[in-house]
Amino acid sequence: MKTTRTLIGTLHSLVGQKVTVSGWVDSKRDHGKVTFIDLRDRSGKIQCIGFKMMGELTTESVVQLTGLVKERPGSMALADVVNGNVELDVQEYLVLNKASELPIIVADDGRDESEEVRLRYRYLDLRRARMQKSMRLRSDYYRALRNSLYAQDFTEVETPMLTKSTKEGSRDFLVPSRFQPGKFYALPQSPQQYKQLLMTAGVENYFQFARCIRDEDLRADRGFEFTQLDLEMSFVDRESVMSTVEQIVKASVDAVGGKLKDSTFPVYNYQEALEKFGADKFDLRTAEDQKQGVLAFAWVINFPFFKKVDPKDVAEVRDGKSGWTFTHNPFSAPLAEHEEWLLKGERVGEILTTQYDLVCNGYEVGGGSIRAHRPEQLEATFKVMGYSEAEIQDSVGHMLEAFKVGTPPHGGIALGLDRLIMLLSNETSIKETVAFPMSSTGRTAVMNAPNLVTAEQLKELSLAIKI
Ligand code: ASP
Secondary structure: OOOOOOOOOHHOOOOOOEEEEEEEEEEEEOOOOEEEEEEEEEOEEEEEEEEOOOOOOOOEEEEEEEEEEEEHHHOOOOOOOOOOOOEEEEEEEEEEEEOOOOOOOOOOOOOOOOOOHHHHHHHHHHHHHHHHHHHHHHHHHHHHHHHHHHHHEEEOOOOOOOOOOOOOOEEEEEEEOOOOOOOEEEEOOOHHHHHHHHHOOOEEEEEEEEEOOOOOOOOEOOOEEEEEEEEEEOOOHHHHHHHHHHHHHHHHHHHOOEEEEEOOOOOOEEEHHHHHHHHOOOOOHHHHHHOEEEEEEEEEOOOOOOOOOOOOOOOHHHHHHOOEEEOOOEEEEEHHHHHHHHHHOOHHHHEEEEOOOEEOOOOOEEEEEEOOOOOOHHHHHHHHOOOOHHHHHHHHHHHHHHOOOOOOEEEEEEEEHHHHHHHHHHOOOEEEEEEEOOOOHHHHHOOOOOOOOOOHHHHHOOOOOOO
C-alpha cells in the first residue's frame, strides 16, 4: 500500500498520530543509543528521535521516516519555532538517496562562498533557506502580477524565441538554420515587434513574462538573459498606460508585503532629473526609508528620441547609419507636437519621444512608450537613422505592412522583474533572485556552457570554425 506523506509544517497539530514524512536530513546529533536528526521539507523542520537507529544517516540525505508525533517535554519546547512543541519518535525509516560529502554547507547563508562554487553546485546553493525564500518570493510576485493583470482584462500570449532581429540597442544572439544553410535566426532582445503585431491582431491588452536575450558586455550583475513583464495596450495614451502600470505595480508589491514610499509615483522630466540628480535613474529614499526597505518609484518622461552614435558601441554604429540612433526604442512615437519634425527629418536632436521609464531606488526597473502605428511614422524614424528604402523594407517591412491593415494606436512597457525582485528582497545582486544565473564570465550555472560541438553538428549546419 502506498504510504501517504504528511508535510512537516503540519505536524504541530498532529500530536499522538502516526505519520510518514519525507525530506532532507538538515542536521544530526549522535548520542550513541539515541540519534537526533532535524528533518526538513519545503514546509518546515522537525526534530526526529531514533532509538538505536539512524546513526548512519548523513547530512542532506533524502529519507522517509515513519513514527509517532509527540509533544516535547515542557522545558524543551521552543515557543517561537514552528513544530517547536513536537518531535517525531521514529519507528522505521528508509533512505531514498544517500548524500555523500558535500561541497557546500547548506545550513549557512552562502554569502561568504565564491560565485564559482555557488553556481557550479547551484542545486545545493538553492537549498539554503535564504535562496528558498527568494524563489518563493519570485513566484508569489509573479502570481500577484498575473492576478492584477487578469483583473484588468489582460490576455497572456507567448511569442517566438527563434525570430528575426529586433532592435533594443544590443547585439543579437544568432542561431544557425539547418534547413536553410547560411541563414540565421536571432533570439529575441524583446518581444517588441510581436507584441505590436498582437495589437494589429486585436488582442488589445497583452502581457507575457518574457525572456529577453541580449549579447551585451558582461558586468558583475548582468548576464545575457533576463525576464521582463512585457505588456501592450491598444487605444491608450501615455498617461493611461502609466496609470495602469502604476496600479499593477502597486497592487503586486503590496500583495507580497513590500513597502511603497509614495502612493502616487512622482513624475520627472528627463531634463529636470538630470539637473536635480545628475542622472535619469535616481534614489528618492531617505536614510530612514533605506533602513525600512522602502521602495521609492518614480516616472521619467520627455526623453530625446535620438542621440549621436557612440563610435565605440558596435550595436549603435550598426543601428545608426546616419550618425543618429534611437535613445530607447525605434518603434516609439514622438510627442504629438514633434511629429512634423520627425516626418520631415528636421531638428532631430530636439525631437522628444513618448518614452516613460520607471525607476526605483536608483535603478531603471521598466521602460515603454506609445508606438508608431502609422507606416510613415516608423519609416521616418528609420530614415533619420540613415536606412535606405531597401534597408527599411528588409528590417521592418513586415511592420509597415501590418500598419496598413488596421493597427490601433497602442503603447506598452516592459518591467525588469529580476531587478524588482532584488529590491523587494533587499538583495544587492539580481543573481540572488534567479534560480540559475550566468557567471560573471558568461558561463551557465551547473551545465557549463558555452562548449564545443562535434564536427558532425557543424557540418549539419554548414558551418566551419575559424579562430
Ligand atoms: N521593448 C522595450 C524593452 O525591452 C520595452 C517596451 O518599450 O515595451 O526595453
